[in-house]
Amino acid sequence: MNVRCAECSQLFSLTTHLWRCECGGVFELSERPPFNKDKIDPKASTLWRYRAMLPAIQPENIVSLGEGGTPIVPAQAYGISFLAKLEFLAPTGSFKDRGTTVLVSFLKELGVTEVVEDSSGNAAASLAAYCARAGIRCKIFVPAGASPAKLRQIRAYGADLVPVEGPRENAALAVQHAAQRSYYASHVYSPLILEGTKTLAYEIWEQLGGRAPDAMLFPTGHGTLLLGAYYGFRELRAAGLIEKIPALHAVQAQACAPLYYIYTENLSELPDIPQGETIAEGIRIRRPVRWKALIQAIRETGGSVVTVSEDEILAAQRALAHQGLYLEPTSAVAVAGLRSPLVRPDDLVIIPLTGSGLKTPPLNPNGLP
Numbered sequence: 001m002n003v004r005c006a007e008c009s010q011l012f013s014l015t016t017h018l019w020r021c022e023c024g025g026v027f028e029l030s031e032r033p034p035f036n037k038d039k040i041d042p043k044a045s046t047l048w049r050y051r052a053m054l055p056a057i058q059p060e061n062i063v064s065l066g067e068g069g070t071p072i073v074p075a076q077a078y079g080i081s082f083l084a085k086l087e088f089l090a091p092t093g094s095f096k097d098r099g100t101t102v103l104v105s106f107l108k109e110l111g112v113t114e115v116v117e118d119s120s121g122n123a124a125a126s127l128a129a130y131c132a133r134a135g136i137r138c139k140i141f142v143p144a145g146a147s148p149a150k151l152r153q154i155r156a157y158g159a160d161l162v163p164v165e166g167p168r169e170n171a172a173l174a175v176q177h178a179a180q181r182s183y184y185a186s187h188v189y190s191p192l193i194l195e196g197t198k199t200l201a202y203e204i205w206e207q208l209g210g211r212a213p214d215a216m217l218f219p220t221g222h223g224t225l226l227l228g229a230y231y232g233f234r235e236l237r238a239a240g241l242i243e244k245i246p247a248l249h250a251v252q253a254q255a256c257a258p259l260y261y262i263y264t265e266n267l268s269e270l271p272d273i274p275q276g277e278t279i280a281e282g283i284r285i286r287r288p289v290r291w292k293a294l295i296q297a298i299r300e301t302g303g304s305v306v307t308v309s310e311d312e313i314l315a316a317q318r319a320l321a322h323q324g325l326y327l328e329p330t331s332a333v334a335v336a337g338l339r340s341p342l343v344r345p346d347d348l349v350i351i352p353l354t355g356s357g358l359k360t361p362p363l364n365p366n367g368l369p
């Protein structure tokens with residue numbers, strides 16, 4: 001299997017230790033196996049039931065903690081009913097496990113013994129857990145100001161934390177330097193992450209009895225869940241199993257909304273926006289690396305990009321908690337984006353609830369972390 005540079009189309013083997021192209025472009029898979037419903041493994045309740053549709057990995061190298069297969073329950077907000085897909089029930093408390101199980105299984109197959117990463121949140125917690133399971137050494141470069149609840153979780157799994165002083169970019173530079181000798185297991189750059197997140201679409205299709213919803217809303221930073229869902233639904237459509245891909249809506253925090261500017265102002269470059277403060281720490285992303293693919297997916301499906309305020313995020317978090325669903329603020333962002341005319345009254349809407357409220361950072365009196 002190969003990866004292709006999204007900018008210059010150069011091909012590399014999937015086994016490359018390069019994490020992006022020499023030209024700076026991001027990698028995508030050059031081909032993926034078509035969806036075939038007869039190849040679903042009915043005995044597996046994890047996302048490995050779709051193993052035939054995932055990169056080939058020997059069974060003994062699959063590193064699984066029971067990810068995928070999350071339930072769907074009805075919920076509502078602002079008088080609008082929707083179906084909530086409980087991604088926060090994943091083994092490490094966020095949807096990140098979908099991508100991590102595929103990436104770490106692949107790394108085990110490759111014989112990689114040490115990885116580095118520069119997230120300080122759910123991606124790092126997920127990577128640390130799966131590396132612990134796989135016996136792979138995991139080193140996380142942590143930017144100053146990372147959330148203590150998540151750092152505690154990362155450390156508990158036995159990962160090495162390497163604090164990096166200065167702005168967030170310093171941690172990225174440190175990990176890129178370390179990646180010259182180790183493997184950069186990046187949630188952002190590895191195209192294998194999207195192979196895991198695409199199973200969200202397959203599961204929804206199965207759980208709805210063989211149909212797609214009309215619309216979905218995602219809390220969007222780098223957009224790995226939205227883009228994965230897009231690929232998954234696209235494969236279902238190519239297999240003739242659905243007619244239409246749902247409208248995929250990206251919801252961003254007003255304080256950090258690069259996709260919103262690109263979408264509404266039709267920009268052809270990433271805008272240089274300031275790193276605004278937001279309680280939605282998981283989507284505080286100034287430069288989403290797959291922004292071109294994301295904007296294309298959003299436009300093609302009739303989706304949109306909307307922003308929500310800090311108050312709206314907190315109100316959505318509260319509204320869902322009062323229905324028994326405890327979310328971290330980042331996850332509540334998608335619910336806060338629910339409104340007409342984004343969704344029409346009869347639409348079947350699904351919102352993945354991406355992260356557990358148990359990870360919520362403590363609030364200071366302003367309501368900000």
Ligand SMILES: *Cc1c(COP(=O)(O)O)cnc(C)c1O
Binds near residue numbers: 094123224
């Ligand atoms: C990472 C994360 C997101 C955002 O995912 P992207 O792939 O960056 O768009 C949303 N919610 C939670 C809880 C997350 O951990």
Ligand SMILES: [Zn+2]
Binds near residue numbers: 024
């Ligand atoms: Zn390139």
